[in-house]
Amino acid sequence: MFGRLGAPEIILILVVIILLFGAKKLPDMARSLGKSARILKSEAKAMKEEGNSNAAAPAPAPGTGEQPPAQRTIQAAPGDVSSARPVNEPTDTTQR
Template sequence: MLGISEIAIICIIVILILGAKKLPELARSMGKSARILKSEARAMKSESGARSSGEPPSGGDAKQIIEVAPGDVISPQATGQNSTFVPRH
């Protein structure tokens, strides 16, 4: 278990290595990453809850969305009935 003095030494080393100018940027990016992780975890929980109750996760008819780039070749087997093609730009 780390004590207060060990944590203070680690913080001082981080400040010396990264510099004071980059710390706010680092904190912002870590905050964004934490928010994305939390939202994805919530989405996975709600999706698994919807699947266990037998409902489609989107609340409507489940469609498969396929992104197609210009020049892509699409085989008829890959399309299926419930597919929606979205061209990428």
């Protein structure tokens, strides 16, 4: 029943979407979706790189003079400096 979607069905679906959301809002929605995908990709890459660097460096011994983590800047999209903001990295307070 729902196995194959042909060209007429896809065109009908697109027409319904345009009627529901309006032609003016669709480019903005697509742009917003693209920004969200870029943010997700850059954050996943940063987490992966951070995980690799943490695995390579040994953890400091508890009770030693540990320095506070440095701030880093998270940007909403590559090249978008208007929404960049510094953030503090969370510290691990669990006891092992």
